[in-house]
Amino acid sequence: FTSRAADINLWHNSTLYKIQKRGVLRVGLNAGYMPFEMRSKTGKIIGFDVDMAKLMAKAMGVKLKIVNTDWDGIIPALMTNKFDIIMSGMTITQKRNLKVNFADPYIVVGQTVLVNKKWAGKIKSYKDLNDPKFTVTVMLGTTGDFAAKKYISKAKIQEFQTEEEAVMQVMQGRADAFVYDKPYESIFYSNKGKGKLIFLDKPFTYEPLGWAINKGDPDFLNWLNNFLRQIKHDGTYDKVYKKWFVN
Ligand code: ARG
Incomplete structure (x- = not known):
């Protein structure tokens, strides 16, 4: 490879490139964690993460597919390519971070x-x-x-x-x-x-939550962090936050 060819090869192996070619963003989550992902009365999966996923797919110009997965096996499912990203209220822990990469935190809980x-x-x-x-x-x-x-x-x-x-x-x-x-x-x-x-109700741990993707994919991570910064500062994030967190 020349170095330019190596760059293109890296990009074509990025999940972000594959999502665009496929025309579908596949989001893995475990429905049940209110208000991030849960079942509506009619059985639809709704919530804060789902709305974020919709915005993300829209920004990518692709369709969204939600893949409901057992929590227990959600990281292995990402690693075996059952979906492109975990958006499931996942805490960024050092142990998980040895297996997957996390975008910057989108909220902090405890x-x-x-x-x-x-x-x-x-x-x-x-x-x-x-x-x-x-x-x-x-x-x-x-x-x-x-x-x-x-x-x-x-x-x-x-x-x-x-x-x-x-x-x-x-x-x-x-x-x-x-x-x-x-x-x-x-x-x-x-x-x-x-x-x-x-x-x-006084939290006794510090837990930033982040979207998880497979390792070795700087192009996807770069896109996610820039997307997050944008929605956090242009009012989009606040609007969705208020919908699910303020009663
Ligand atoms: N934040 C906690 C963790 O990472 C719980 C997340 C559970 N998420 C879910 N969709 N059930 O372990």
Whole structure:
């Protein structure tokens, strides 16, 4: 290769080039994480990430295909090319970042706790849960799972495939607390949790969320970061944010 030919070869191997040739952006996500991706009453997948994905496809001039995937296998699915990008409220962790690349953070969240109301006045912080007498639920493979194992390791930790299953254990009194990202917990609490749960809403972790793509693709990463900067400053991002986060 001359160096120019090598550049063209790199570009033609970029996922961004392939998306344009295909005319379709394939977005991997795991529906269930309110308000980022969830099912509407009619079963459609909607949410903050979905609206971002629509804007992204539009900016690329291609169609959008949503690929709903188990959270547990979402990184392997990206790595085996089941879709082009993960837009699923994924926390940028150093461990995940060894396998995938992340665009710049599009929002920052943290872990919070929903506690069964029988513990009102007794459990005031996640630290109070660090005792073998408590059962804490988490969603398998999430940062809630990792945070519980790290900071509440003395409690009995139960992993579930979905957020819904994990939180319902606490609602029904079969577990004491559910550790998860603040946006989900705050929506769940206002919709169904009042009078049944206590919401410890002060985040105890720092979690920037980012879109994940396969490694070795500087062209795609460059496009994503410039797209994100643009929508964050031209009012587009704020409009979508208000739609899903302000009630
Ligand atoms: N931010 C958390 C994590 O990265 C939870 C994200 C879960 N996303 C989802 N679509 N279910 O582990």
